[in-house]
Amino acid sequence: MIDTETVTPSAPSFSDWACPLPLRDYPTIVLGHGGGGQLSAELVEHLFLPAFGTADAASLSDSTVLTLPGTRVAYSTDSFVVKPLIFPGGSIGTLAVHGTVNDLAMSGATPLVLSAGFILEEGLPMATLARIVQDMGAAAREAGVRIVTGDTKVVERGKGDGIYINTSGIGVVPAGRDIGPSRVRTGDVVLVSGTIGDHGMAIMSQREGLEFETTITSDSAALHTLVAELLVAAPGTRALRDPTRGGVASSLNEIARASNVGIVVDEEKVPVRGPVRAACELLGLDPFFVANEGKLIAIVPAAEAEAALAAMQAHPLGRDAAIIGAAVETHPGMLVSRTGIGARRVITMQIGEQLPRIC
Amino acid sequence: MKYLTEFRDGAIAQRIAAEIRQITTRPWAIMEVCGGQTHSILRNGIDQLLPPEIELIHGPGCPVCVTPLEMIDKALAIAARPEVIFCSFGDMLRVPGTDRDLFRVKSEGGDVRVVYSPLDAVALARKHPDRQVVFFGIGFETTAPANAMAVHLAKKEGLKNFSMLVSHVLVPPAIDAIMRSPTNRVQAFLAAGHVCSVMGFWQYPPLASQHAVPIVITGFEPLDVLEGIRCTVRQLESGEARVENAYARVVTFDGNQPAQALLEEVFAVTDRAWRGIGVIPKSGWRLSDAYADYDAEHRFDVRDIRTVESPKCRAGEVLQGSIKPTDCGAFGSECTPRTPLGATMVSSEGACAAYFNYGRVVQLERVSA
Amino acid sequence: MCLAVPGRIADIFEEHGTRMARLDFGGIQKTVCLAYLPDAVVGDYAIVHVGFAISRIDEASAMETLRHFRELGILEEELGEVADHEYSAPTPCPLPT
Numbered sequence: 001m002i003d004t005e006t007v008t009p010s011a012p013s014f015s016d017w018a019c020p021l022p023l024r025d026y027p028t029i030v031l032g033h034g035g036g037g038q039l040s041a042e043l044v045e046h047l048f049l050p051a052f053g054t055a056d057a058a059s060l061s062d063s064t065v066l067t068l069p070g071t072r073v074a075y076s077t078d079s080f081v082v083k084p085l086i087f088p089g090g091s092i093g094t095l096a097v098h099g100t101v102n103d104l105a106m107s108g109a110t111p112l113v114l115s116a117g118f119i120l121e122e123g124l125p126m127a128t129l130a131r132i133v134q135d136m137g138a139a140a141r142e143a144g145v146r147i148v149t150g151d152t153k154v155v156e157r158g159k160g161d162g163i164y165i166n167t168s169g170i171g172v173v174p175a176g177r178d179i180g181p182s183r184v185r186t187g188d189v190v191l192v193s194g195t196i197g198d199h200g201m202a203i204m205s206q207r208e209g210l211e212f213e214t215t216i217t218s219d220s221a222a223l224h225t226l227v228a229e230l231l232v233a234a235p236g237t238r239a240l241r242d243p244t245r246g247g248v249a250s251s252l253n254e255i256a257r258a259s260n261v262g263i264v265v266d267e268e269k270v271p272v273r274g275p276v277r278a279a280c281e282l283l284g285l286d287p288f289f290v291a292n293e294g295k296l297i298a299i300v301p302a303a304e305a306e307a308a309l310a311a312m313q314a315h316p317l318g319r320d321a322a323i324i325g326a327a328v329e330t331h332p333g334m335l336v337s338r339t340g341i342g343a344r345r346v347i348t349m350q351i352g353e354q355l356p357r358i359c
Numbered sequence: 360m361k362y363l364t365e366f367r368d369g370a371i372a373q374r375i376a377a378e379i380r381q382i383t384t385r386p387w388a389i390m391e392v393c394g395g396q397t398h399s400i401l402r403n404g405i406d407q408l409l410p411p412e413i414e415l416i417h418g419p420g421c422p423v424c425v426t427p428l429e430m431i432d433k434a435l436a437i438a439a440r441p442e443v444i445f446c447s448f449g450d451m452l453r454v455p456g457t458d459r460d461l462f463r464v465k466s467e468g469g470d471v472r473v474v475y476s477p478l479d480a481v482a483l484a485r486k487h488p489d490r491q492v493v494f495f496g497i498g499f500e501t502t503a504p505a506n507a508m509a510v511h512l513a514k515k516e517g518l519k520n521f522s523m524l525v526s527h528v529l530v531p532p533a534i535d536a537i538m539r540s541p542t543n544r545v546q547a548f549l550a551a552g553h554v555c556s557v558m559g560f561w562q563y564p565p566l567a568s569q570h571a572v573p574i575v576i577t578g579f580e581p582l583d584v585l586e587g588i589r590c591t592v593r594q595l596e597s598g599e600a601r602v603e604n605a606y607a608r609v610v611t612f613d614g615n616q617p618a619q620a621l622l623e624e625v626f627a628v629t630d631r632a633w634r635g636i637g638v639i640p641k642s643g644w645r646l647s648d649a650y651a652d653y654d655a656e657h658r659f660d661v662r663d664i665r666t667v668e669s670p671k672c673r674a675g676e677v678l679q680g681s682i683k684p685t686d687c688g689a690f691g692s693e694c695t696p697r698t699p700l701g702a703t704m705v706s707s708e709g710a711c712a713a714y715f716n717y718g719r720v721v722q723l724e725r726v727s728a
Numbered sequence: 729m730c731l732a733v734p735g736r737i738a739d740i741f742e743e744h745g746t747r748m749a750r751l752d753f754g755g756i757q758k759t760v761c762l763a764y765l766p767d768a769v770v771g772d773y774a775i776v777h778v779g780f781a782i783s784r785i786d787e788a789s790a791m792e793t794l795r796h797f798r799e800l801g802i803l804e805e806e807l808g809e810v811a812d813h814e815y816s817a818p819t820p821c822p823l824p825t
Contacts, residue, residue, distance in 0.1 A: 360734065360753065360754035361734065361736070361773065362734040362773060362785055363734060365790075365794055366794075368797075371797050371798070371800075374797075374800055375797065393730065394730075395730045395731055398731075475779055476778045476779025476780070477778065478761060478779055479779070499730060501730035501732065502730065502777065502778055504764055504780055504782060505761070505777065505778045505779060508763060508780065512744065512746065515745070551730065553775065553777060553782070553783075554730065556732070556782050556783035557782050557783070579732075586793070607786065607789040607792070607793065608785050608786050608789040608790035608793060609783050609786075610783070615764050615765075615783060617765075618782065621764075
């Protein structure tokens, strides 16, 4: 068991971090690091625990006992696979924390603890792993959540993309809070917390064969404090979504179906950064389908829309928030957008991965 | 972005549309040849601004849609080989061959990669001298200079491990074939601006006069497309049939001469099958004899692959404008964007996929109204 | 056929014996082949398709087209058209005001 009392880590400094002995003997991951023996223990003790700020080696045990405030618990799990592992604005480590924190936050929960499961590929440079787990530790500290249990396995070289991470998370939900994709009603208002498409295009800019130079960085961020502010201003909030894979298009389509309402958005009101728009033009992609890792969509009753907007804009992660559309009675289950020339188009969910097109 | 944003102005779009409504007195069927224009029309809803008399027929100018099934089967066979790195534009990966697509070949172990430019494939060939790098060279005249340069550079550098599976198609023979079709309904063409940026439009005046059909070189932004339609309607209404350039900032009469020179060297005109349409004489390019060594069809000996297309799919008639997607028996039942029979259902701007998606909204609105 | 995007030539150089350029597309940069535009210079705008600059954009023609569009608008306003046509305007987006 790991002590659930808060451990305040000393201020992290990564610039001069060096892997302590005896890890230094292995500049890369070897199969033995997943074998449950000394090498595994050293990995946890010398790399994971310092990075996560959970200094108690007792967390080597298989489970952890928690005392949680309240009885309504939100529980979520997410697995992370991304290429490249490190990208402008973050790494698979930041995503692994933010992703699960955000999944919890979207049901109105306050995230408390995370687990971290690692599948490492033999040959992964130790320095890369160190950077990733430090990113996880930093992201967790910043979000005020603790990584309390974990597991590591190693697969043979060629059987993985360096590292896969699974995180599960637990959060508590205040009594009476009821947020879900099926609660939207006609007349409700759709907001987005900021510019869309930043994460997906930051990743795309690094892909072999598609590279371009850009200042676009991933928007990876933990959104639960933004959600907290939003829910104070708009307690009647119906639905929250973080539009990750599949982008805003998928999130709004899912909500439209779950609530059996139509959703109409005004394309010109959806905030998109210039370079993201330009990259989409160049590759023939649509920002509506591009992934975000630090944005949310909120659907609120019309009476609370202005307050919700003001609350989001007052938060650092919601400065570019905007009202982008509404739930309507017509075309239930479908997402329709009003285009720049005042016509309409249907935005469906994409079928697979979004691919650059020439046509 | 300069030269894009100005040509998307909503207020001016409404005004050009109003002008079109004002000059239209009777029904006209206009084909936009190019898939890029179809995409722009659907993406922006340009057709919704037009008077009901104007029917836009989405033409065969989507290289993904018209690449013959047989060529896709050849691509799948080559991509499955262990020594091959198969490079393609992203659009082609989901296009169904006889029993699978490139995604599936990839899942079964084929090394299939999406590239932005054919030069990226040449770079891969330099980087992996022990592998065979094959580029799927599809496209119209716009893409051909890029593919020609890739083969040209590979030959110049002596990159023996680079080859190209070529399935190039040409616009003027397609326009000619459509006008000769006994079921043709097309009365005017929006010609593809980017094809003409390479080829110029010296090939079009004979077509316009021979078939008495207006041809207007048209761009891709909403204002460009609307202006192309406006010029077309003005000609139709006054009984004219000439070539007009509504995309003068990009297209000149002569086109890009250095590009045409290399195309002449690298490619040779050939008869080409168009998916769903059939063989159109002299409607494609193959590698010229001087570049035959770089032809993937020869190198991997897939010339014997012969494929018959599904008789259920009527994509060809849709692409020629002789039927609407909804007239096809498979539409919406056997054939949906999830389970496409033909390429017009694959890409979101394919005529069938567009009808499928937008049609559902109109239907639902009718029900709720 | 053919997604092609305008960009501004920022730098011209040689790579593998081929004329190349860095183009700026509204905040992102990409290297493209400039072999087909032997006369293009830094500062010119070109249309790029699959990594190749295929046509130089003629500034004067662009201005002329835009001026022509604006005149269409003025003409249309003077005539006060649109209203009596059977065409129905697209349903406006029911956004809160």
